[in-house]
Amino acid sequence: MSSRRLLIIGGAAGPGLLGRFVALAGGPAARIVVIATASSEPDLAASSFGEAFTALGAGEVQALSISTRAEANAEQPLLRRATGVFFTGGEQERITRVIGGTRTDSLLHELTGAVIAGTSAGAAAMSGTMIAEGDAPGITRASVRTGPGLEFLPGVLIDQHFAERGRVNRLLSAVALYPHELGLGIDEDTAILTDGDRFEVLGSGAVTVVDAGAATDIRVPAQGPITLTGARIHVLAAGHTFHLAGRRPVADASTAEREAA
Amino acid sequence: MSSRRLLIIGGAAGPGLLGRFVALAGGPAARIVVIATASSEPDLAASSFGEAFTALGAGEVQALSISTRAEANAEQPLLRRATGVFFTGGEQERITRVIGGTRTDSLLHELTGAVIAGTSAGAAAMSGTMIAEGDAPGITRASVRTGPGLEFLPGVLIDQHFAERGRVNRLLSAVALYPHELGLGIDEDTAILTDGDRFEVLGSGAVTVVDAGAATDIRVPAQGPITLTGARIHVLAAGHTFHLAGRRPVADASTAEREAA
Numbered sequence: 001m002s003s004r005r006l007l008i009i010g011g012a013a014g015p016g017l018l019g020r021f022v023a024l025a026g027g028p029a030a031r032i033v034v035i036a037t038a039s040s041e042p043d044l045a046a047s048s049f050g051e052a053f054t055a056l057g058a059g060e061v062q063a064l065s066i067s068t069r070a071e072a073n074a075e076q077p078l079l080r081r082a083t084g085v086f087f088t089g090g091e092q093e094r095i096t097r098v099i100g101g102t103r104t105d106s107l108l109h110e111l112t113g114a115v116i117a118g119t120s121a122g123a124a125a126m127s128g129t130m131i132a133e134g135d136a137p138g139i140t141r142a143s144v145r146t147g148p149g150l151e152f153l154p155g156v157l158i159d160q161h162f163a164e165r166g167r168v169n170r171l172l173s174a175v176a177l178y179p180h181e182l183g184l185g186i187d188e189d190t191a192i193l194t195d196g197d198r199f200e201v202l203g204s205g206a207v208t209v210v211d212a213g214a215a216t217d218i219r220v221p222a223q224g225p226i227t228l229t230g231a232r233i234h235v236l237a238a239g240h241t242f243h244l245a246g247r248r249p250v251a252d253a254s255t256a257e258r259e260a261a
Numbered sequence: 262m263s264s265r266r267l268l269i270i271g272g273a274a275g276p277g278l279l280g281r282f283v284a285l286a287g288g289p290a291a292r293i294v295v296i297a298t299a300s301s302e303p304d305l306a307a308s309s310f311g312e313a314f315t316a317l318g319a320g321e322v323q324a325l326s327i328s329t330r331a332e333a334n335a336e337q338p339l340l341r342r343a344t345g346v347f348f349t350g351g352e353q354e355r356i357t358r359v360i361g362g363t364r365t366d367s368l369l370h371e372l373t374g375a376v377i378a379g380t381s382a383g384a385a386a387m388s389g390t391m392i393a394e395g396d397a398p399g400i401t402r403a404s405v406r407t408g409p410g411l412e413f414l415p416g417v418l419i420d421q422h423f424a425e426r427g428r429v430n431r432l433l434s435a436v437a438l439y440p441h442e443l444g445l446g447i448d449e450d451t452a453i454l455t456d457g458d459r460f461e462v463l464g465s466g467a468v469t470v471v472d473a474g475a476a477t478d479i480r481v482p483a484q485g486p487i488t489l490t491g492a493r494i495h496v497l498a499a500g501h502t503f504h505l506a507g508r509r510p511v512a513d514a515s516t517a518e519r520e521a522a
Contacts, residue, residue, distance in 0.1 A: 138424040138448065139467055139496050163399040166427030172496060187399060187486070206400055206486035210494070217510065219498070225448070225467035228496040229510045233471070235400050235433060235489040237480070249478065249490045 010160040010186030011120035024115040025084025038090030038121040072102035087122025095125040128154035134170040143173040175212040183210035209234040271421040271447030272381035285376040286345025299351030299382040333363035348383025356386040389415035395431040404434040436473040444471035470495040
C-alpha cells in the first residue's frame with residue numbers, strides 16, 4: 001500500500017474541494033501539474049484550474065500539455081517533482097487513448113508521495129474499469145459501455161455527475177456485468193479521498209456505492225432487462241468512510257465507541 | 262388474504278399487458294370499468310382504453326366518470342358488478358382527492374373477486390404511501406413528496422416510468438424516510454401482478470425493489486444529502502416473483518428443484 005492519495009471528484013468542484021486538493025499537495029509548498037488531455041479546449045481548461053489553484057494558495061502551478069502519445073512518451077521532469085497532479089474533465093477515452101501505457105502513465109503510477117486528483121472525465125479514468133459512456137434508460141447490457149481505465153484505483157467502477165445526470169441505471173448495469181467491481185457513483189461537488197484501502201466522502205453531495213458482490217442471481221440477456229437480486233446499496237454523505245476491501249461502510253467513531261463500551 | 266388481484270403498470274402499457282388485464286377480468290365474460298379520474302382529459306382517456314380492451318376481446322367495457330366527490334359518493338352499480346377495474350394515468354393526487362374516503366373507495370376495497378389495475382398515476386395511487394411528486398436530483402428530503410395512497414397494496418411505495426425518467430434517486434429518498442415501506446420502481450410497459458403477498462413481474466422492462474429495512478445507518482438532514490447504508494436492491498425482469506412479507510425474491514422453479522434434488 002502506497003502513501004499516494006487519490007482525490008476523485010464527480011465534476012463541478014467548488015472551492016472547498018479544490019482548496020482541499022491544494023492543501024493535500026502542500027499549500028504554499030505545492031508543485032501542482034494540471035493535465036487537460038481530456039478536454040476539447042485543453043489550454044482554456046488548464047489555465048482556468050491553474051488560476052483557481054493559485055487563488056487558493058498553491059505555491060506553484062503548471063500545465064502539462066499532452067495531446068499526443070509522442071508527448072506522453074517524452075521525459076516529464078515537471079511531473080517527476082510534482083506534489084499534486086490534477087486531471088480535468090472532458091472525454092475520458094482521450095485520457096486512456098493518449099496517455100495509457102506511455103512513460104507518463106508509468107511515471108504517474110510511481111508518484112507515491114503525490115496526491116492525484118481528477119474531476120468528471122478525469123475521475124472516470126482513474127478506475128480499473130472505466131465507464132466510457134451510456135445514456136440508455138433501463139438496466140440492460142446496452143446501458144453502459146466500459147473500457148480499461150488508468151487503474152489508479154483498481155477494483156472499482158467510477159461514475160460521476162451521478163445524481164445530476166441520473167446515472168444509477170448505468171452503474172447498476174455495469175456491476176451486473178462485472179460484480180467483482182464496486183460501483184462508485186460520485187455526485188457533483190463531491191469527492192472521495194482515498195487512504196490505503198479506504199475512502200472518505202467530501203463535499204456537498206453524496207457517493208452511492210453499488211455492490212453486486214453478494215447478489216444471489218444475475219442474468220444479463222443480450223437484449224432486454226438485466227436481473228440482479230440481492231445487491232447492496234449505500235448512499236454516503238460527507239464524513240462517511242468506506243472500506244473498499246471489506247466492501248462496507250466504516251462505522252463512525254461514536255458508534256465504534258458505543259460498541260466498545 | 263383476499264382473492265383480489267392487482268395489476269400495477271408503470272405506464273405506456275403495450276397490448277401484452279392490456280391483454281393480460283382483459284384475460285384476468287374474464288375475457289369475453291369480462292365486465293370492465295375504466296376510471297379516468299387522474300386524467301386531465303378523462304373522456305378521451307377512458308374511450309381510448311375502452312377501445313383497446315374491446316379490441317383485445319373484453320366482453321363489456323364501460324367508463325365510470327368520477328370527477329367530483331359527490332360523484333364518488335354516489336351508488337355505483339357498474340362497479341358493484343365489475344370483474345375488472347382500470348385506473349388510467351394522469352395526476353395521482355386527483356385520484357386520492359376525489360375518490361379517497363368515498364363510497365367508491367370503500368366499494369373498490371370490497372371487490373374481492375375483481376382484478377384492479379392501474380397505470381402510471383393509477384399505479385402510484387394503489388400503494389399505502391403514494392409518491393406524489395419529486396424531480397430534484399440527488400437523494401435528499403426534498404427529492405420526494407409523499408402522501409397516503411388508496412392502500413390497495415399496503416407496505417409499499419410505488420414509483421412508475423421508473424427507468425425512463427431516472428427515478429431511483431427519489432425512490433431511495435422515500436425509503437430512507439420510510440424504511441418500513443418497500444420501494445417498488447416499475448418501468449414502462451412493465452407491471453406487477455399480485456397474488457396474496459407475492460407479486461410476479463410482467464412485461465418488457467424491469468421492476469426495481471429498494472429495501473431499506475436492513476439498513477445499518479439512515480440519516481435524513483433537513484438539507485443536503487441523505488445517508489443510507491446497507492440497503493438492498495433487486496432488479497427483476499419478467500418472470501420473477503417477489504415475496505412482499507419476506508422482502509425477498511422467490512427462487513425460480515428450476516433453482517428450487519435443484520435445491521430439492
